[in-house]
Amino acid sequence: MTPGPILVINPNSSQVVTEGLRKALAGFCHPGGPEIECLTITHGPPGVVTQRDVDEAGLNTAAVIEARPDAGAYVLACYSQPGLDLARSITGRPVYGIQDAGVLSALALADLFGVIAVAQSSIPRHLRNLRRLGVDHRLAGEVALEGNVSVADSGHGEDSFALLLGAGEKLKAMGAGAIVLGCAGMSGHRKRLEEVLGVQVVDPTQAAVAMAFGKLVSEGL
Amino acid sequence: MTPGPILVINPNSSQVVTEGLRKALAGFCHPGGPEIECLTITHGPPGVVTQRDVDEAGLNTAAVIEARPDAGAYVLACYSQPGLDLARSITGRPVYGIQDAGVLSALALADLFGVIAVAQSSIPRHLRNLRRLGVDHRLAGEVALEGNVSVADSGHGEDSFALLLGAGEKLKAMGAGAIVLGCAGMSGHRKRLEEVLGVQVVDPTQAAVAMAFGKLVSEGL
Amino acid sequence: MTPGPILVINPNSSQVVTEGLRKALAGFCHPGGPEIECLTITHGPPGVVTQRDVDEAGLNTAAVIEARPDAGAYVLACYSQPGLDLARSITGRPVYGIQDAGVLSALALADLFGVIAVAQSSIPRHLRNLRRLGVDHRLAGEVALEGNVSVADSGHGEDSFALLLGAGEKLKAMGAGAIVLGCAGMSGHRKRLEEVLGVQVVDPTQAAVAMAFGKLVSEGL
Amino acid sequence: MTPGPILVINPNSSQVVTEGLRKALAGFCHPGGPEIECLTITHGPPGVVTQRDVDEAGLNTAAVIEARPDAGAYVLACYSQPGLDLARSITGRPVYGIQDAGVLSALALADLFGVIAVAQSSIPRHLRNLRRLGVDHRLAGEVALEGNVSVADSGHGEDSFALLLGAGEKLKAMGAGAIVLGCAGMSGHRKRLEEVLGVQVVDPTQAAVAMAFGKLVSEGL
Amino acid sequence: MTPGPILVINPNSSQVVTEGLRKALAGFCHPGGPEIECLTITHGPPGVVTQRDVDEAGLNTAAVIEARPDAGAYVLACYSQPGLDLARSITGRPVYGIQDAGVLSALALADLFGVIAVAQSSIPRHLRNLRRLGVDHRLAGEVALEGNVSVADSGHGEDSFALLLGAGEKLKAMGAGAIVLGCAGMSGHRKRLEEVLGVQVVDPTQAAVAMAFGKLVSEGL
Amino acid sequence: MTPGPILVINPNSSQVVTEGLRKALAGFCHPGGPEIECLTITHGPPGVVTQRDVDEAGLNTAAVIEARPDAGAYVLACYSQPGLDLARSITGRPVYGIQDAGVLSALALADLFGVIAVAQSSIPRHLRNLRRLGVDHRLAGEVALEGNVSVADSGHGEDSFALLLGAGEKLKAMGAGAIVLGCAGMSGHRKRLEEVLGVQVVDPTQAAVAMAFGKLVSEGL
Structure with missing residues (x-):
């Protein structure tokens, strides 16, 4: 069966x-x-x-x-x-x-992980879940895109890529050895972001x- | 490529x-x-x-x-x-x-996890790694097989299955919602153990x- | 105003x-x-x-x-x-x-707290919230009533009081210095339970x- | 009685x-x-x-x-x-x-809390108590008044209000969703500080x- | 000089x-x-x-x-x-x-430590200090002497030695790899207790x- | 004997x-x-x-x-x-x-400790051990020497002393009450560094x- x-x-x-x-x-x-x-x-x-x-x-x-x-x-x-x-x-x-799967997979790859959020307002919600998951002490940081991007647009185009790259560079500087894309819509940029940043990038889906x-x-x- | x-x-x-x-x-x-x-x-x-x-x-x-x-x-x-x-x-x-992958996958399935060890002597080593991984506070318990089983034998035969089942039942009683097989050799028993116990069993490999x-x-x- | x-x-x-x-x-x-x-x-x-x-x-x-x-x-x-x-x-x-208010108030009174749950099935849900609240390491234990009691009945009558007392005694033995009633319906028993047990009992509402x-x-x- | x-x-x-x-x-x-x-x-x-x-x-x-x-x-x-x-x-x-009551009440209102201290020298003492209380990981930050203010003066007058406001703004930027006044003498400024800052301010007494x-x-x- | x-x-x-x-x-x-x-x-x-x-x-x-x-x-x-x-x-x-020195020295020797207390009533006080010290999660357990022994008598004589041994055996069974004597007066028994128990025993002074x-x-x- | x-x-x-x-x-x-x-x-x-x-x-x-x-x-x-x-x-x-002995000794002296590393690349390795040791939450920070210094040279000469002093001053500003020398070779500078910095400096050996x-x-x- x-x-x-x-x-x-x-x-x-x-x-x-x-x-x-x-x-x-x-x-x-x-x-x-x-x-x-x-x-x-x-x-x-x-x-x-x-x-x-x-x-x-x-x-x-x-x-x-x-x-x-x-x-x-x-x-x-x-x-x-x-x-x-x-x-x-x-x-x-x-x-x-x-979120759970993405974060836990990042922990299988690196000591500290970072998260790129679509918007600042969702970060507290994510942090509550990391506390519930019990791994908040391994978060290097969570950084929101600097600009107004919709979920649908977050995975396409040069504009949103540039914003993801900016957030990723900040997280790398904070010590993140793996970066989780904090939105189901960002997957289109995963591969390129990983190549440019030189750290593991995890698409949570x-x-x-x-x-x-x-x-x-x-x-x- | x-x-x-x-x-x-x-x-x-x-x-x-x-x-x-x-x-x-x-x-x-x-x-x-x-x-x-x-x-x-x-x-x-x-x-x-x-x-x-x-x-x-x-x-x-x-x-x-x-x-x-x-x-x-x-x-x-x-x-x-x-x-x-x-x-x-x-x-x-x-x-x-x-170990990392097995434990992190169990955490994606359940609140508390348990581990079945081949031998009592390896449990402190595992606990040190769980502390390093930072998820020791989500461990329901780790239980060793009650008997002398080699790594090679731990995944075959009725005798070793009975020992795994005994350990699994203890872990279930301790609150484990998912059980990680604490040895690469136990995979042959994963499926049957999950069916009999009625909780998720994770083969770490x-x-x-x-x-x-x-x-x-x-x-x- | x-x-x-x-x-x-x-x-x-x-x-x-x-x-x-x-x-x-x-x-x-x-x-x-x-x-x-x-x-x-x-x-x-x-x-x-x-x-x-x-x-x-x-x-x-x-x-x-x-x-x-x-x-x-x-x-x-x-x-x-x-x-x-x-x-x-x-x-x-x-x-x-x-739940948050009851637990946090218990922590203002004692080192370790216990919780009496109406039913076993709600304990994992409570534990998830304690992890999110970040105070799970101060939980002496959570114990469910031994018997089938509805929310409405949990605060009245000798039968339910006896069950609360049984749970409370277990929690006291586990080291709880304050006990939180884990249901809005139990308040009718708070005062008497505190007097009989001799530890602080907190009605969360x-x-x-x-x-x-x-x-x-x-x-x- | x-x-x-x-x-x-x-x-x-x-x-x-x-x-x-x-x-x-x-x-x-x-x-x-x-x-x-x-x-x-x-x-x-x-x-x-x-x-x-x-x-x-x-x-x-x-x-x-x-x-x-x-x-x-x-x-x-x-x-x-x-x-x-x-x-x-x-x-x-x-x-x-x-301190315990103020901090625990802040945790009933928000994810992360901040503390305003009268003087830099009391911050380590406060941090030791937060570790003992077990909630130090939910502290957004603790900030001392920038200036020499006595306990008695910390709750009156424009000068001390300006100092409290400065500290409160820093804590808000650090992510504090609720701010605890770290001295029994500051209560006179609570209401106004809450209105100006737009976050919950808790007087611990x-x-x-x-x-x-x-x-x-x-x-x- | x-x-x-x-x-x-x-x-x-x-x-x-x-x-x-x-x-x-x-x-x-x-x-x-x-x-x-x-x-x-x-x-x-x-x-x-x-x-x-x-x-x-x-x-x-x-x-x-x-x-x-x-x-x-x-x-x-x-x-x-x-x-x-x-x-x-x-x-x-x-x-x-x-206490700090004894516990920290035990952590330099073993994964989990245990403590022998003179009396049950001092255990909560010790636990508060372990939380403040931030190492409570490495405590295998703390056990009090089963009997009424004064601080002065706790380090001399067969009677008190037998009580220390009983407590030490419980702690060893709880997984303690090193045991801290929870009183300045017990030092006279340290050496013999270590030899009989076969685990490290730390005199805190x-x-x-x-x-x-x-x-x-x-x-x- | x-x-x-x-x-x-x-x-x-x-x-x-x-x-x-x-x-x-x-x-x-x-x-x-x-x-x-x-x-x-x-x-x-x-x-x-x-x-x-x-x-x-x-x-x-x-x-x-x-x-x-x-x-x-x-x-x-x-x-x-x-x-x-x-x-x-x-x-x-x-x-x-x-490392364990140095860090644990620092915790017997002060609330928060800092570490001076020879090189940036060893910091993640040290952090993993601090997590395993279970005291990472008491780390004020770890700072690497700003310059290429060998293990053998790290304890001699004005050049390396100046680098240690620079790192120590950063750690002091981060709140470290005791500083651990993160290399066996630095001991030659311990005494002078402690005198100049005015905080406890621990040589781990x-x-x-x-x-x-x-x-x-x-x-x-």
């Missing part, structure tokens, strides 16, 4: 973001391997920005999970991990939040899908 | 253990995906048991890494992670230790290879 | 619980002092038990807060603190969660209201 | 400071509610500045507590909390230190009295 | 304890080396048992330090370290508390004097 | 460094006291700089320890503590690493030898 697909849930309504996720995850798709399915919650907000967005997205995500009991694993493809505890309470299958992939592979043996 | 293989280095000389790794990692091999190559250090000790074994294995592992600069990523397939710092000092490619796999996939995009 | 009332929000639909809160808070009502208003979310669940209950209660609570901008402070009278972050994101007035009371008093000077 | 008063003990001999406390606590006095009595240790030092001042004040405070067994609760109204452990060892009634008030109210039910 | 002696201050009035200290420190006395002088505060309590004893002893100790500015270093030879902060505030010479000795030696070069 | 000597092992081949150690430890040599013997591993690297140097030095050190079972205690006189765990696994006698000295003295009673 094959396990069901890895369901990657984008809780915002931006198809651009979901397309970006599909591109970022293309390399995980192999005949015979776990299937990866990216899904947009079309009635979600254009971006998960406010705490209300997060909390509403959590209930939307739970509805998706209940409608898709066939999935082998779930990935909450939003750095705020809406509904992570709720999801785990309604399914016995593994549920991965991308790729990190979460790698963990889910490994979990399903191990079950299939 | 394709990145080189994920080089999974078994620092002990036991071909049985390396064969077990190959079986545990078979599901990660896909045409077009990263290649996975398992390698035995044939002049290593039969099992990495004492601290001297660990320290000598570290230098052996470094020699392998220097002889194989073609690899895309390295996995140190021994729970004591021999030579992890040394390996990182001589290559710019990612190096994963299986699979966890490390999943991370390395994701890393190489992300570079290939 | 007088500040508005302290709005104590019971997110479950149980009028019995709200009545219990009113009784527990009666002593804070003084002519000229801050007004205290207890409110039931009548369309909420009978008790906030599951994670879904918590997450839905969070949105309900936010709706109440938006409908009552006249309040001087808000108290989320449920130990799971539904919607605490959301509430703080939509009002500039102080918002108190009773009283603790939160005391903080809110102090805050409003300080603003009125 | 009515519990005795909340005895607020000013261990320095400055009647100006005690008068400031009385004003800061006026709002807690209600007919039928707990009585609040502020007391000066007239043979104490003019201000508790040195470590010797602290240690001698501790014994003085204990003498007061023994002379006043009628009190319902004791508040040590000095940020250095002279004799806190001693006080708890000689009375079964609750004893609150204002008010915070401690609010907790004591709540404790006595709960006992009176 | 020779530095002055290491002044070892016994804050209790028991000459038996001071004699025990002299014997325990005899091996540090060498011609040309730092002189060691043990001193009894004859007007102190027979044993420092209560918190009041500790706080009064702190002022007594400070008076001794002020009367003896000729000393090269000061050792507070009481496990409760009376007046440590005060002592440091009045002299620029090094001041060692024996010897540990503190060794540090002071090293400090003065380094200044004399 | 006299215990054997304290064997101070310099794992690099620099006789200049070993001579520096002998001078730094001269004051510990007293007739009748423990003997101190400094030993150079002549086939070691000129300085332990890279991680490979550290790991190879660990095995060399173990060989020395096995060849010298007569020693009473072993001191690993290199700040990277090569082979500390290995050494402890092959001898029952006490083994001291100078002296600190470790003081602990070993105390241990052997205690065994000789």
Whole structure:
């Protein structure tokens, strides 16, 4: 019996973001391997920005999970991990939040990690989760993009790349040996940023899908 | 240009253990995906048991890494992670230790984790690494097999399964939501143990290879 | 100008619980002092038990807060603190969660604290919050009532008192110098439990209201 | 039977400071509610500045507590909390230190807190207490007034307000979501500072009295 | 110029304890080396048992330090370290508390340490200091003698040795790799206890004097 | 029976460094006291700089320890503590690493400590050990010498003194109350640096030898 697909849930309504996720995850798709399915919650907000967005997205995500009991694993493809505890309470299958997976993967690569946030306002929310995760003392720093960039635009174009690079250089100077992209929309810049900065750059959705992939592979043996 | 293989280095000389790794990692091999190559250090000790074994294995592992600069990523397939710092000092490619990867993957699945050790004597060594990793406060407990089992035998047969199950039940009672197999040789029991216990069981080599796999996939995009 | 009332929000639909809160808070009502208003979310669940209950209660609570901008402070009278972050994101007035307030008040009285939970299943949720609060290392222990008691019944009758006493004695033996009642419904037993046990017992709603009371008093000077 | 008063003990001999406390606590006095009595240790030092001042004040405070067994609760109204452990060892009634109460109340309001110290020299003493309290990792920073201000003058006049404002702005920039006044004498500036800065400002004596008030109210039910 | 002696201050009035200290420190006395002088505060309590004893002893100790500015270093030879902060505030010479020195020396020898306390009632006081010292997470456990033993008797005779051995065996079973004697009076049993238990046993006064000795030696070069 | 000597092992081949150690430890040599013997591993690297140097030095050190079972205690006189765990696994006698001993001794003197590193590249390695030691939260900071100084030159001459002084002044400004010399070769500057800076300066080899000295003295009673 094959396990069901890895369901990657984008809780915002931006198809651009979901397309970006599909591109970022293309390399995980192999005949015979776990299937990866990216899904947009079309009635979600254009971006998960406010705490209300997060909390509403959590209930939307739970509805998706209940409608898709066939999935082998779930990935909450939003750095705020809406509904992570709720999801785990309604399914016995593994549920991965991308912030947790991204940060934990960075800790497997380096002593201290940094995070690039889309906006200053989300940093306190991230810090609360790092405390809950219990690894806040290994954070070199978290730096927000200096400019107003939407989630959808954060992974494309020279303008946003320049902003990511600026943030990354600050984090490198703070001692970060690995940098986590603090938004599901930034994956398009991962590879180039890593090459230019010369430190490991972790896309959190790729990190979460790698963990889910490994979990399903191990079950299939 | 394709990145080189994920080089999974078994620092002990036991071909049985390396064969077990190959079986545990078979599901990660896909045409077009990263290649996975398992390698035995044939002049290593039969099992990495004492601290001297660990320290000598570290230098052996470094020699392998220097002889194989073609690899895309390295996995140190021994729970004591021999030579992890040394390996990182001589290559710019990612190096994963299986204890770190296994524990961090467990933290992506559950609040508290437990560890099953082959022998009581290795527990203090593991605890030192958890302190270094900075996640010791999320350890529900670490329990050793009650009986004398070799690394090579720890993943086969009813006798060793019964011992793993006994340890796993203790850890579950201590509150562990995910259990890490504290030895590269135990992978053969992972699936069955998870089914019987009803909690997530993480094979650390699979966890490390999943991370390395994701890393190489992300570079290939 | 007088500040508005302290709005104590019971997110479950149980009028019995709200009545219990009113009784527990009666002593804070003084002519000229801050007004205290207890409110039931009548369309909420009978008790906030599951994670879904918590997450839905969070949105309900936010709706109440938006409908009552006249309040001087808000108290989320449920130990799971539904919607605490959301509430703080939509009002500039102080918002108190009773778990945080209860635990922090216990730390002002004693070195180590204990918690009595209504049910075993809520303990992991509480522990996650203690990690987020950053005071988990001062927890002597958390013990659940040994028996099936509803939130509404947990503060009345000999049966539930006996269960609270049993839990309290265990916590005292674990070294707890102060014990927090881990449910808004237990307040009816606080006084007697403290007298019988001989250690400080903190009702979390009283603790939160005391903080809110102090805050409003300080603003009125 | 009515519990005795909340005895607020000013261990320095400055009647100006005690008068400031009385004003800061006026709002807690209600007919039928707990009585609040502020007391000066007239043979104490003019201000508790040195470590010797602290240690001698501790014994003085204990003498007061023994002379006043009628009190319902004791508040040590000095940020250095002279004799806190001693006080708890000689009375079964609750004893609150204002540093602990102020900091814990700030944590009920915000993620990170800051502290304004009267003088640079008292910061290490405060940090030792935060480590003992176990919440040092949630400190955004502690900043001393830039200028020579006595305890008695720190709560009055434009000069000292300007210094408090300067310190508060630095703490806000460091990420403090709530600011604790690090001296019992600063209460006169609390309200205005909060309005100008736009972050919560906690007067530690008010915070401690609010907790004591709540404790006595709960006992009176 | 020779530095002055290491002044070892016994804050209790028991000459038996001071004699025990002299014997325990005899091996540090060498011609040309730092002189060691043990001193009894004859007007102190027979044993420092209560918190009041500790706080009064702190002022007594400070008076001794002020009367003896000729000393090269000061050792507070009481496990409760009376007046440590005060002592440091009045002299620029090094001041060692024996609890700090004993625990830190144990951490230089082993991963986890244990403590044998004279009485149950002093354990919370010790734990507060370990939190302040920031090493509480490396404590395997603290166990009190099972029986009523005075400070003066704790280092002599078969009866007290049997009690120390019982406590030591419990700590060894808890994982302690080094055991700190939690009282200045126990030094007479150190050597034998170490031989019987087979784990390192640290006498805290010897540990503190060794540090002071090293400090003065380094200044004399 | 006299215990054997304290064997101070310099794992690099620099006789200049070993001579520096002998001078730094001269004051510990007293007739009748423990003997101190400094030993150079002549086939070691000129300085332990890279991680490979550290790991190879660990095995060399173990060989020395096995060849010298007569020693009473072993001191690993290199700040990277090569082979500390290995050494402890092959001898029952006490083994001291100078980083651990130096840092723990600094914590017995002051609240926060700083470290002067020879080179920037060794700081991450030191930080990993501080996390393992569990005292990283008491580090005020670690600062590297601004210039290219060899281990052998770091303890002699005006040029290197000026660099140490520069680093020390930065650490003092960061709040360090005690400064640890982060290299076995710096001892020649300890005394002068302490006098000029006005804060305690700890030479780690002296600190470790003081602990070993105390241990052997205690065994000789």
